[in-house]
Structures are given as C-alpha cells and as structure tokens.
C-alpha cells in the first residue's frame with residue numbers, strides 16, 4: 001500500500017441506492033471478455049454480487065479459469081468502466097470458492113459465443129465428471145454434430161480446437177469445467 005491510498009479510496013464515498021446497483025449492472029453488461037469480445041462479464045457469470053459497501057460500489061468477482069491471464073485485465077476493465085460511469089473507487093473482491101463453472105454462462109452468452117464462431121460448453125460440468133462421457137460438440141457454423149477434436153488447446157488454454165467434418169471449418173470449443 002502506498003501513502004495516500006486510504007485517502008484516495010475514501011474520496012467520493014456516498015450513500016448508495018437501489019438505482020446505483022441497477023446502473024452498475026448496466027455498466028457491467030457492456031464490459032466484454034477481452035478474449036471473446038462478444039460476451040460480457042455478466043454473460044460469463046463471473047460477477048457474483050453487486051452491492052454498496054462503505055460508501056462505494058462493491059463487487060464480488062469469481063475469475064474463470066484459475067491462472068487465466070485475462071483475469072487481471074477483466075478486473076481492470078470492470079474498475080475502469082465503473083469509474084467512467086461515475087462510481088468512484090469501485091471495490092472488487094475476488095472470490096475463488098465456489099470455483100467458476102461454465103454452467104454459469106448465461107443462455108444469451110451461449111448464443112453470442114455460437115454467433116461468434118465458438119462452440120459453447122455442452123452440458124453440465126458436474127454431470128460430465130460423474131459420467132465421464134464425452135459430449136457431442138456441434139459446429140457453430142453449420143450446426144453439424146460431425147466434428148473432430150484437433151487439439152486440446154485452441155486459441156487460448158480455455159478452448160479446444162475442433163474441425164467440422166461437413167463444412168471443414170476449424171472452430172474453438174469453449175471447454176466445459
């Protein structure tokens with residue numbers, strides 16, 4: 001901590017209202033995942049709670065894949081967007097338990113992933129690990145179920161690289177965890 005941090009973070013403290021919380025969610029809806037710029041942090045389900053704490057907006061954020069280098073970028077983007085919307089010194093709290101799961105991605109988020117050319121995670125992560133079965137991944141371009149795994153790692157570690165046997169297009173699959 002630097003001298004002056006306390007003063008800086010106390011600057012702009014004020015009572016919050018329900019409309020502040022709603023406005024903050026609106027702002028968060030516009031903060032996109034840096035790796036998949038069509039899904040917001042709300043679509044991803046990484047913003048768990050928004051409330052007002054000690055005169056400032058306060059968020060609980062659960063990062064996606066642990067060790068994902070995008071985590072700090074996302075947190076900075078969130079902080080900046082809230083500041084630009086007039087929330088002074090937003091407080092972000094990183095919560096690791098329970099761990100984020102692809103089950104938390106909203107239906108809208110799944111649709112946007114597909115439209116972007118990334119196959120959304122299939123099924124529930126908890127069921128998968130119980131049954132140990134591999135899911136059918138449909139091609140996001142032509143919706144064909146005839147796809148093959150090319151590599152466990154796609155454009156980022158969070159994705160696997162697949163290819164469609166019908167339209168022959170390679171595509172990323174957002175891995176289910």
Ligand SMILES: [Zn+2]
Nearest residue numbers: 139142164167
């Ligand atoms: Zn296809």
